[in-house]
Structure formats: C-alpha cells, structure tokens
Amino acid sequence: MATDRYEPGKIESRWQELWAREGTWEVANATPEERRHPRRGAPKKSYVLEMLPYPSGEPHIGHLKNYALGDAIAHFHRRTGRRVLHPMGYDAFGLPAENHAIRTGVHPRQSTDESIASFQRAFRAWGISIDWTRELATHEPGYYRWTQWIFLKLLERGLAYRKEAAVNWCPFDATVLANEQVIDGRCERCGHEVEIRQLEQWFFRITDYAERLLDDLDGIHWPEHVKAMQRNWIGRSEGAEVSFRCPELNTEYTVFTTRPDTLFGATFFVIAPEHPDVFRLAAGTEHEQDVHRYVNRALTESPEERGAAEKPKTGVPLGRTVTNPVTGEQIPMFVADYVLMEYGTGAVMAVPAHDQRDFEFAKVFDLPIRQVVAPADESVPPPPDQAFVAHSDDERLINSGEFTGMNTVEGRRAIIEWLDRRGIGHASINFRLRDWLISRQRYWGCPIPVVYCERCGMVPVPESDLPVELPDIEDYQPRGRSPLAAAQEWVNTSCPGCAGPARRETDTMDTFVDSSWYFLRYCDAHNDQAPWDPEVLAEWMPVDQYIGGVEHAILHLMYARFFVKALADMGLLSVQEPFSALFTQGMILGPDGQKMSKSSGNVISPGPIVERYGIDAARCYVLFIGPPDQDAAWAETSLKGVHHFLSRLWRLGRDQAGQDAAPGEARRGIAPPDEPSGDGLTLVRKANWAIDKVTGDMAGRFAFNTAIAAIMELVNELYRFPQADPESRRFAIATAASLVFPFAPHLGAEVYEQLTGRRVWEEPWPDADPAMLRTDTFELVCMVNGKLRDRVTAATGADRQELERLAMASKGVQAHVDGHQVAKVIVVPDKLVNIVLA
RNA sequence: GCGGCGGUGGUGGAACGGUAGACACGAUGCCCUCAAAAGGCAUUGUCCCUCGGGACGUGUGGGUUCGAAUCCCACCCGCCGUACCA
Numbered sequence: 001m002a003t004d005r006y007e008p009g010k011i012e013s014r015w016q017e018l019w020a021r022e023g024t025w026e027v028a029n030a031t032p033e034e035r036r037h038p039r040r041g042a043p044k045k046s047y048v049l050e051m052l053p054y055p056s057g058e059p060h061i062g063h064l065k066n067y068a069l070g071d072a073i074a075h076f077h078r079r080t081g082r083r084v085l086h087p088m089g090y091d092a093f094g095l096p097a098e099n100h101a102i103r104t105g106v107h108p109r110q111s112t113d114e115s116i117a118s119f120q121r122a123f124r125a126w127g128i129s130i131d132w133t134r135e136l137a138t139h140e141p142g143y144y145r146w147t148q149w150i151f152l153k154l155l156e157r158g159l160a161y162r163k164e165a166a167v168n169w170c171p172f173d174a175t176v177l178a179n180e181q182v183i184d185g186r187c188e189r190c191g192h193e194v195e196i197r198q199l200e201q202w203f204f205r206i207t208d209y210a211e212r213l214l215d216d217l218d219g220i221h222w223p224e225h226v227k228a229m230q231r232n233w234i235g236r237s238e239g240a241e242v243s244f245r246c247p248e249l250n251t252e253y254t255v256f257t258t259r260p261d262t263l264f265g266a267t268f269f270v271i272a273p274e275h276p277d278v279f280r281l282a283a284g285t286e287h288e289q290d291v292h293r294y295v296n297r298a299l300t301e302s303p304e305e306r307g308a309a310e311k312p313k314t315g316v317p318l319g320r321t322v323t324n325p326v327t328g329e330q331i332p333m334f335v336a337d338y339v340l341m342e343y344g345t346g347a348v349m350a351v352p353a354h355d356q357r358d359f360e361f362a363k364v365f366d367l368p369i370r371q372v373v374a375p376a377d378e379s380v381p382p383p384p385d386q387a388f389v390a391h392s393d394d395e396r397l398i399n400s401g402e403f404t405g406m407n408t409v410e411g412r413r414a415i416i417e418w419l420d421r422r423g424i425g426h427a428s429i430n431f432r433l434r435d436w437l438i439s440r441q442r443y444w445g446c447p448i449p450v451v452y453c454e455r456c457g458m459v460p461v462p463e464s465d466l467p468v469e470l471p472d473i474e475d476y477q478p479r480g481r482s483p484l485a486a487a488q489e490w491v492n493t494s495c496p497g498c499a500g501p502a503r504r505e506t507d508t509m510d511t512f513v514d515s516s517w518y519f520l521r522y523c524d525a526h527n528d529q530a531p532w533d534p535e536v537l538a539e540w541m542p543v544d545q546y547i548g549g550v551e552h553a554i555l556h557l558m559y560a561r562f563f564v565k566a567l568a569d570m571g572l573l574s575v576q577e578p579f580s581a582l583f584t585q586g587m588i589l590g591p592d593g594q595k596m597s598k599s600s601g602n603v604i605s606p607g608p609i610v611e612r613y614g615i616d617a618a619r620c621y622v623l624f625i626g627p628p629d630q631d632a633a634w635a636e637t638s639l640k641g642v643h644h645f646l647s648r649l650w651r652l653g654r655d656q657a658g659q660d661a662a663p664g665e666a667r668r669g670i671a672p673p674d675e676p677s678g679d680g681l682t683l684v685r686k687a688n689w690a691i692d693k694v695t696g697d698m699a700g701r702f703a704f705n706t707a708i709a710a711i712m713e714l715v716n717e718l719y720r721f722p723q724a725d726p727e728s729r730r731f732a733i734a735t736a737a738s739l740v741f742p743f744a745p746h747l748g749a750e751v752y753e754q755l756t757g758r759r760v761w762e763e764p765w766p767d768a769d770p771a772m773l774r775t776d777t778f779e780l781v782c783m784v785n786g787k788l789r790d791r792v793t794a795a796t797g798a799d800r801q802e803l804e805r806l807a808m809a810s811k812g813v814q815a816h817v818d819g820h821q822v823a824k825v826i827v828v829p830d831k832l833v834n835i836v837l838a
Numbered sequence: 839g840c841g842g843c844g845g846u847g848g849u850g851g852a853a854c855g856g857u858a859g860a861c862a863c864g865a866u867g868c869c870c871u872c873a874a875a876a877g878g879c880a881u882u883g884u885c886c887c888u889c890g891g892g893a894c895g896u897g898u899g900g901g902u903u904c905g906a907a908u909c910c911c912a913c914c915c916g917c918c919g920u921a922c923c924a
Contacts, residue, residue: 349924648877831856
C-alpha cells in the first residue's frame, strides 16, 4: 500500500477483474423442478433493463448516464433482497452501418462487430453489473431466426400483410427512403426532394390493438409526458359515420365526424385528392380538366408543402352534389388538399360555421355559412372572421329542426340515433394510429421469410428452414430495389409448397422489429427450440424497471407493447405490458448547454474522463449533476468536485484501516458501538440519517442527486469530528462506502473491504436504526405572524403548552410580541410555534 | 392550435403547505508549503446596520391559509412532442 492518493485506476481494474472472474452478476433461471415447487421465502425477482444500445462507433456520454442509472437501480434491488436480471445486448442491424459500407466497402457485419467489441470493453471498464451469459445481438442468425419466426406467427394470425402504400421515394438515388431519412422533405444523402410513390409493402396490423394500447397505459407506471405522447399518437376520436348520397351517380360517400350535432350546418362536401372516386365524380362535368390538373399537382406536392399550416385553402368543384341527410339539401362537392386520405374516410362534411378549415374554404369559394350552434353566452356574438368552435357542453343547437334547443351533447346523441334508425349513420370511433410499415429496401436488416412462387403466390418459409440467412454481397448501393435483389443465387430458390421456381422477398425488416422483442429473449437466451419457453418467461417478465431516452417514447415503446399484446393473444406469454415502469433519462448537453454534436465541437467522450478521474467519479457525476430525468450541461469543475468527494471518502477509509491494530481485528463487521456518545454519537446519528435519506431517495423516486448529496454530508461530518471514537468512525465510514456502492461500486467495495473484510454487494442494504433517527432535543422554530423570529432548543415530544411557553419566552418573539394582543397560537409538535398577533 | 413539462443565488440544483437556497461548483480569506500541485479550515442570496439585528427575496398579478417556491385562478416566458386528424 504505497500510495497515498486515491488512484481509481488501480482500484477499479482490481474489482472489475474479480467480478468478471467470478461471474458475480450472473443469475440462473429456475430449474423446472424449482418452478413447480417454489421455495418458501425465495427472493422476489426484479428485471432491470436499459434500452439496448445501437452499436455505432464508440459509446458516448449518454450511454454512460443510461447504464450508470440502470446499474444503480440494479445494485439497489439486489441488496434489498431481490434476484436481479440485468442483461445486455446490441441493436445491430441498421442504416448507419450500411451507409458506412456504401462509402467504404467494409461489410456492415465487420464495422458492427468492431463497434460491439468497443461497447463490450466500455461496459466492463465502467463496472456495469451485467449478466454476460445472456448477451445477444440482433444481427446474429441465432437471434433473427426468431425474429423471422415471430413474423411468421404474425402472418399466420393476419397481423402481417402486404398492401400498396404511398412511400417516400428519392428520384436521384432511385430508392425508397425510411421516414427518418427524409429531412425537411429532402433525401438526407443527395438533397433531392422526396416524392411519394405507391409501392407494395409489408405492414403489421398495429391498428387492431389501438384501443388496448390506449387503455392499458392507465395501468403502467410511466412518465406522464410519455403516456401523453402515446395517447396523442394513437389519437382516439369519438364521433359518427354519416353517409351522403350522390343522386346523379347513385353512389354513397361516408364521412367521419366528431361533431354530428352540427350536421344541419353542413353546406358542402369535400374529398381528398387521393380519393379513389375523384375522377369518376368529375367525369363528364365542366370541371373535369380542372380536377385532373388539381389532383395531379396535389399528388406531386411534397408532404411538407401540402401540410403547411398557414397555406391558403385551395380546391376545385367536382360539379356534383350530395344530399345532406337531415336537411335534404343538395350540397356541392369539392376536391381539396386539406382533406387527408389517411384519416377517416378521405371525405368530410364541411360545416363552415363551426370548423375553422371549412370556414376558410367557404370564404374562398363564397359558400353559405350556416350557424347551427349558439354560444352559451348569447350576448357575445361569434367572431366574424373565424368559425365558432364550441368548447363547452353549454352551447345549444339552433336552426336544427327537431333538434333545436338541445345542448350539443344531447344533440350529438339524438342525431346519431336519428341517422341510425334510417340506416345512414352510426356512432363510430376513429384512430389516428396507422399500421406499421416494416418493409425496408435495405441490405443490413432481417430478411423477411417469404418467397414468391409463380404457381402458389406468396408462400411463408417453413419454420424448419429458418433462419433465412442474410447473404454476403459486394454492392450495397440501393438502386430502387433492395441490394439483396442482386444476390441472384440467394434470390432464386424453390417454392416450399410446390418445389417449383420461386424468388425470395428481397426487402428486409425495419430494425424496430428486432428491438420489439429482445427483452423476451434475454429471459431464455440460449433456447434453440423456441424463441423462449413461456414458463421461463413468466419467471422474469414483465420488465420491472425500463430505462432509456425519451426519443423512443412513441416508436420503440409502442411497437414493443404491440408485440407483447399480439404474442400474449397467441398464448406465447402471459403479460399484457412489457415494461411496468419506465424511466426516461435526460440528455447530457455539451459544456455550452447545446446538444453534443461533432459539428458544434462540444462532444465530451467518456474515455479521457475515465482515464483522468476514474469511472466511479464519472458515474457519480452524471447522477449528481441534477435530477436524472432532466437535461444537464457537462461541467468538468463539478466532476472534479465529485472526484474530490470520493477521494475524501477513500482517505477516511485508508486512515481508519491503518489505525485498526491488526488486520484480523478489522474484520468484525460494521456494528456501531452499543452506546455511542459525544462526537461518536453524532457520527452514528448522521450515518443513520444518511441510510434513511439514501434509501428513501432510491426507493421512492430516482433522486440519485440528493442521495449522493446525503453521502457527501456524512463524509463532511466525518471530517468535522476527527476525535470521535474509532468504532463509531468505522461504522460511519463503512456506512458511507456501503451507501455509495450503487453509484461508485469500485470505491464502495474497496473502502468497505478495507474496514470490514467483507464484500459489500453480498451485504444487505443497511437499515436505519429508528432510535438513532430520533434526537432528545430539537430546534424549535419560533414565528410571529409567520415570520421566523427565533430558534430555541426544546425537548423532543414536549407538549403544546410547553412549546408555546418556550416560544413566548424567547428573545426574538418577545421583541415582536411586546405590546400586542396575541390572537392565536399555532403549535406544530417537534417543529414550530407560530404566534399570530391581533 | 392541442398535449406535456418547466421558470428558485454568480452557476448546477435542494426544499412531506412549516427555518428558502441542502449538496456541489465558482469566488474571497486563512492554514500547510521554499514554492506549486494536492490538501485542510472559514465566509459566500440581495440591500441596510449602531454588528444586537433589520428589510427584501422563488417569472408577473390576484386568491386560499396562522403560514405558500409548494395549493387555486388569470397572465408572461422557455423547452419538448404533435398538428389542415374533420
């Protein structure tokens, strides 16, 4: 022990080697026997999971925060008596590796595997307590074999299907683009404006689960803003479907409306440019040419342009009318791009008096605006330049025939009933959520396991032939079709049905498919008969605490929920929700307070930080920097502060261990002296206070910043009372080491071992001694009219009269009460007295 | 527009309706040192002061309460998500 300074490098590698050698964080699944006869009093399980990383380059500071957070929770759960599953894997398919391959010719597998290796090194160097035996990567055939298997199950159930859809298309690169590759309506690579093309694509029928995805949000412990985002995304609207008849063509058009109560105010009718009937309607009318011109222009417009909110309303009359079912009036039909084909039925009844968009359109075309809802306060006339959109239930219907006088809620119900009786309408619920497009014309992804046979059509690859392995290719450049299409030997195959010639599907799956079930695979990672054994899954699922960035609030978290529900319906697992609790961590910003990016030159990488200050300091710092769910700017001086704190704790440990007479004598655990007194008592009390505080901060919420602050206070107290007896000091120092372990595991283990000879992770989490949390006296806050005027010492548990007497007698109170009438005295036992003057 | 989250010292941030500013950074002074680094100790919301204290203070304006950073109402500002969703 030559060193006189805290040298994190030495301490950290020593413990990391031990944990790796002993497989300390591995946890075995129960044997079938154990599952049948669970031991009484067996520890509860806890599945702690951080979102799996996408391995690209080196891990960055955001990864450090993510895994430091998860690891603190995992350690806390272990030491509070739970069996903790804390695995790791890699979301290894995806675009960046493929784009890299296009530039350099390096196979994506090679760059991905290199990156995975650097993540593995980092996680070990960071001392994250991972069960490495369950490690997986989504690009391994042993994994994606089961991704394909799940795809086939979804296909069997009708939850995977093909249909033609409008997708983003770059005319220059001659390829379909993923949504995330379209930046401001342009191709991210060549900068050309993206077009919309109709192509046949694979979808997952997530819309079947819209209602359940919405309802089940109520039962999970997720941040409110994430639930809100999902609710918005699902976008449930209650209303009605109403049929409008076109007498000239003898056709019917159904609309969805949330305001059936305003049906009497529907004075025209609008369909989307993409509506299948648009040309048929216009055929033979004087507007036919105009309609063709308008529709063609609308279809070539970029989604960006078309969606611009401030854009003036445009459209063209179709030269036809439909019948308003309640008034019997013929109302004119239009085609206009403010109506979207993707939502509702692609047609709307326009009520210009009560819908702002319809109002604007009516102004452009000089169409009648008929008010059918009166404001609740009739003295206030509706504004002349905009639609009157009713917000409360107090408004009443006017100009609405037999429904006049009803409030809008009654009117809605009554009109729906009226329509229903005549078979021309009914109550209906609409969702904004659309089916999940999973096809990607990409190489580096999971092949879709189907073939196309001239005779049998689309044929699923039999389970026994899985995985459909991704072949190696030379040219990754997409040319309007998947690069896989060029792999002739792979593409040309035989039909599993008739053995005739067949071609493989050359699209691959969206990488979000890979990550929608990986948390299931960890539970039974080595099963080669099935993706998992449902009984093994039942042992671990659901994930008790999921941790990740808020950027996945909608996509990944929605898709994973959908997968779990669909798989549960197939009887493959028995939970309805994958993640019972979610924590979304905030970003670490650059020192300038901006998002870290190479172009801003404000990137802090973990490597040099760890080298200079040690991983314990880096981990503590990212947790201490502020509430972990908030963004925080990197500040190296604060990191030094945390390093300083850890050094102080290390020195306390070393000095104390040095004072203990013989090494053997040091190994007697950390029991405090039976009856501490003086400074020793102060330290023992402070240690118990810290136990209580840290435990509450960890268990109740994720207030790691205040938990670490409490340990800092304990360390400060130890420096303040150097004369306390050795037993009390040892107890207090070992307690600090024990409490700091989830945040700074190496230092915690080191100091704890020096003082006790024991392994801190094998020790139960300390319990605060209630007797030590109480004090005999306390500082009584004395207030006059709610203002602090004095503080006096009072006995704990003193009665109200006594406290009132003490307060009245205090100097500060005397000075302010003097000569005034006391109207009232508020006494809060063990806390304060407030004297209210008349 | 709609939905969500915020606004507290020079800075990051603490604070079950009960002592605003824990903890940390920074700053100032002192100690240790030949010196530096490292380390230790003290002070540090603003203003006034006769050095005992006093006044003010959590985006703004109201309200509830003995007592409000915290609860309620109205507003201002910022961030995030989403948007011609009928």
